[in-house]
Amino acid sequence: MTSTDHVANGHNKPSGSSARQLAAASIGNAAEWYDWYAYSFLAVYIADQVFPKSASNSLVPLLSTFAVFAVGFFMRPVGGLLMGAVADRHGRRAALTATILLMGAGSLLVALTPTYHAVGVLAPIVLVVARLVQGLSVGGEFAASTTFLVESAGPGRRGLFSSFQYISTTIGQLIASGVAALLVFLLTNDRMNEWGWRVPFLIGALISLVGLWIRRGAHETRPAEQRGGARPGLFEALRRHPRGSLLICGITTGGTIAYYTWTTYLPTFAQVNADFDKGDALVVSTISLAFFALLQPLGGMLSDRIGRKPLLLFFAIGFAALVVPLLDSVTDAFVSLLLVQCAGMVLLTGYTSVAAAVNAEIFPARVRAAGIGFPYSLTVALFGGTAPYVGTWFKEAGHAGGFAWYVAGLCLVSACFYLVLPETAKRPLKG
Known part of the structure; x- marks a missing residue:
């Protein structure tokens, strides 16, 4: 039996370093909640550029509402089910790779969202798509990283490893708050409206790339005896x-x-x-x-x-x-x-x-x-x-x-x- 098999059953440490396993699981949580709170902190600037009150098209306020609700109330359960199935069928690392790529793509899409002035109603549509992608990754990230974290723990350490779920979440919130506050302090209101609000999401995309590199070196925790057998159904x-x-x-x-x-x-x-x-x-x-x-x-x-x-x-x-x-x-x-x-x-x-x-x-x-x-x-x-x-x-x-x-x-x-x-x-x- 390999060391990875032991991990999945809680009998041994992972074959890679504990620090690498913890970092691989935590980086996605931090990136996800960084993006989530960056959007919250900067929503007023985004709204002015993408959902202007002066917009004549009646779809604009509707899309604004949809952007807020679709991610939180629809895509999270879908992401949890789909990415959880990927983790169970193809391995935890595969799901962790998918979720962090989704995070990076969603963050980059927010950063590159055109203004309403430039492309009209297409602007809020692009932002909605970006937030839907991020919402899918939110639900999927919890399922994959929770499983990976706990399966990576050695005997008597599952609680400790579990705690990193919310450590990383909180770190993401704090970084988002700090970045947003720093930009508001350094830039004028006009520059924040013009391009400053995009910077945190470019940073989020870069964080996702770093996370992807860290996760590529992590060790699979799904039991080896299940890797060649019949794959579980979606439900x-x-x-x-x-x-x-x-x-x-x-x-x-x-x-x-x-x-x-x-x-x-x-x-x-x-x-x-x-x-x-x-x-x-x-x-x-x-x-x-x-x-x-x-x-x-x-x-x-x-x-x-x-x-x-x-x-x-x-x-x-x-x-x-x-x-x-x-x-x-x-x-x-x-x-x-x-x-x-x-x-x-x-x-x-x-x-x-x-x-x-x-x-x-x-x-x-x-x-x-x-x-x-x-x-x-x-x-x-x-x-x-x-x-x-x-x-x-x-x-x-x-x-x-x-x-x-x-x-x-x-x-x-x-x-x-x-x-x-x-x-x-x-x-x-x-x-």
């Missing part, structure tokens, strides 16, 4: 492992609403509900994200010692009990938001640091990537991606406090799943 994981698919949904529901609330919506919540300064909110968000990244390996290593369930229950019960008082305590004071955001990050780490390991430990290797990718991405689309909209809806309906109870309720739903989840930290991965 085999759903058909043969419905309980596992349901578990993924239940595990993810509370985690994704809490994650998007605390990392994406909380600064907006503070601005809308406590008149918090916008600039200070971005500073608080940056500090808390850096703190969050530092917590991840600690949570992963702790789970390797005491198990996954204690951390998951710490997250779910803690968040359900504290999210209402935490959000109620947000004021317009800098320290107030910082303490609330960091406290939430501590609780959230109970989920994020072990999510990849827990998901991978549910399915056998034959359908692991597709088994994770589709139900996870679908749940994120339903509950995570909609968090800002639901929060805004509660505010507009005159019940701003209702959003916290909504988050608490979903965390309790996940807590029920965590209670019945078998403890898998000390077990070998299913072959």
Whole structure:
């Protein structure tokens, strides 16, 4: 039996260096979330050039809406299913190569998107296509990199390796924030509108090329005995492992609403509900994200010692009990938001640091990537991606406090799943 076979079953380290395996899995996550947040930070400049309010064609605002929603709510589950199937049929490296090429292509296409003034309605169509490509890669990247990360870990290290999923995600966010802020600081508003907004996406394409080079040197973790046999069907994981698919949904529901609330919506919540300064909110968000990244390996290593369930229950019960008082305590004071955001990050780490390991430990290797990718991405689309909209809806309906109870309720739903989840930290991965 080769060293790669041992890896897939959790019995040994990969034949390549652990650092190379971690870098290969993490670079795509970092690139993906760099692109995602770069688009968010620079959306106002993109909108002026691609979706101008003065456009006479009625398709323009429609395409603007489609560009925002299509990626988050449609292409992620599709990407999770398709790229997960590629990983299960052709190997994890093949899927990792495909997702990072999609990332680079989508980022480059955004950078080269013509203006509405130059080509008319073709401009928003090009941008929509670019975002659809990126959305496909988002769902596929999680499925492939999660599987690859956990299968690359040696015995007693799956939790630690799992934590790099969110370390790399956070790094991508921080780099995007830094690049956007630096460009806004260095360039005039006219230059930002003219060409500055394109620079981060060119950088994203370059990051993808670096990631492609790193991934080419990574070692395959798919079990060798499965490489020449019958390939799994596209929906085999759903058909043969419905309980596992349901578990993924239940595990993810509370985690994704809490994650998007605390990392994406909380600064907006503070601005809308406590008149918090916008600039200070971005500073608080940056500090808390850096703190969050530092917590991840600690949570992963702790789970390797005491198990996954204690951390998951710490997250779910803690968040359900504290999210209402935490959000109620947000004021317009800098320290107030910082303490609330960091406290939430501590609780959230109970989920994020072990999510990849827990998901991978549910399915056998034959359908692991597709088994994770589709139900996870679908749940994120339903509950995570909609968090800002639901929060805004509660505010507009005159019940701003209702959003916290909504988050608490979903965390309790996940807590029920965590209670019945078998403890898998000390077990070998299913072959």
